[in-house]
Amino acid sequence: MMEILARTPRAPLARLVPLRIFRDNSREAILFGLICLMAVAINWRAPEYLAPKNFDNLLYNLSFLAILALGQLPVLLSRGIDLSQASVLALTGMLLALLSQGSPDLPAFAHVALALALGALLGATNGLFIAFLRIPPIIMTLGTMTVYRGLIYLLSGGAWVSSFEMSDAFKSIGAMRIAGLPLTFAIMIVATAGIWYLLSATRSGRNVYAVGGNPVAARLVGISERKVELLVYALSGMAAGLCGYLWTAHFAIAYTQAAEGREFAIVASCVIGGVSIAGGKGTVPGAFLGALFITVIDTSLPFLRISPFMQMAIIGAVILIAVAANAQAERQPGRQILRRSDEQNSGTEISPGDRS
């Protein structure tokens, strides 16, 4: 019996066909429409915004934020949060930069593999403590956020590793192009497809949704919460590690404060994309579009001659509006049931999330 229940049905591959994205998810469609509208409006005011030179810049910025947001997505789905991503990014970037200084013969793709492995290791450390020692995710990742950041300083002595100290192989990835597009962008697309496949078409991915959607039910059907937690934090770390290398290779500099303070922008990307911080709800296209949305705003302000000092306030306002819109969209039957059971005073309040 348990055996049968434990089998999460495999989602048909048909769900991956892009055309079907928007039929089920009107929220993503609205967000996508909004982004297109914004791009058109920006381009009308400042035609140089989508010119090839700046388009590259847009693609790089999008790639970095999207990789991080897609790493964050499974974590949020499982009811967790990973605040250590920006520190993992910087630590991986610094470690690899120092490595390339010491062994300049290392081929370019070895760096990518190392970045993934290092990131996975740093992320799995979070996962181990969260899964086995039951440390609340926000506390654990807050802790490693500062610890990892401090380690960069210890490793580098606070010094920068700049362009001329890095090997050519190390930097080559940051400038390589495929079919006219930056390789970094192509890597991001592959990573996105990978996470999408994992979350929608594999049992492990469906388990992430199950644990986040209803932990008690997930436990009853025999899904291991620990495995899911280890997986999502390792994935999040992997994404951050990969991004750390691509970032360092692109900007050709590694320093202690790299990406400091970005952790909230990553979570904000997911939230704008309709990912619920309460777990179980959220899609890959959503998180991706959230990252695209923030990137477009981030990169377009200078072209609209809006002071860079206004940027933070505008992003803050946008996040709040997006949160309000999402909250409005969720005002549906679910809430009605909750309210009615309150009024009836039935007393059988089931709040699975609060048990653990």
Added chain:
Amino acid sequence: MKSVLGGARKALGSWEAGLLVLLAGVFVLNSSLSPYFLDYYNLIDSTLTFSEKALIVLPMALLIISREIDVSVASIVALAAVLMGVASDLGADTPTLVAVGLLTGLAAGLANGIIVSVLRVHSIVVTIGTLSLFRGIAVAIVGDGAYTKFPASFAFFGRGYVGNVLPVEFVIYILATVLFAIVLHASIVGRRIYAIGANPAAARYSGISLARYRIALFALTGLMSGLAAVLLTSRLGSVRLNIATGWELQVITMVVLGGVGIAGGTGTIIGVTLSVFLIGLLSFGLSLINVPGIVLNIYVGLLLIGAIAIPNLTKIVASAFLSRHKES
């Protein structure tokens, strides 16, 4: 499950006792590391480095006990400080400046509380938004400049001493701590905050207006952030766009290390006070031997993880041992 937790807690001794041992350890360590540590004036002045943050720790503890969180506190400090700078440039006197700081904080906190209540989304999401918005407004106003002209009498709060022995900031912090301890541990309001955190549904059935408490707690957090902004601005005498960066995480670290459970319903003012002194004195001691702040953060991060991991680990090992014992 709850009884197991409770039992383990009792067996390990209270969280506060553990903190006290750690604090004693820090005292011994620091005084052995540097001969300048156990100097009265050094010690009392070191409180200046954490009194302002500690003022925000108090309402944050209440918020987290009631299952909410506010990550926008540092941005509220920045906004209040910048608006005080603007007011000062317009020729405001000291009482007006203080009023501007406190009211800005109060208004920002109220905004947080109302948005969280109206949207009914998790407060971390809303305050991530206002974190960006509040500091964004502050940055938009101050730009890359700085406000440095404040009335001479305004320096009293951050640099003044009561009777030449106690810094004004420290006195304010101690008074606030006593006040918060009374409210949380000896008043109906405090009992209700615990009730909301322990079981919101039950609290609601017993007639507590969750929305009212939520809004009041966010407003209080804003107000205390405003107060911290007054003291900080007064002490520094200068406001720039990066004022109080990173405070939100330091404040939350102090609260959690103080034994306030992130799941709500548990925690004491004594605990967070001990944790404030623990982190504050550790920072001070290590800075005396020239340990850079970022390295110090490693210790604080490890302390935070260790403080929760070690009791849990002990529990797991103990229960594994017990079950093996039973079997044999």
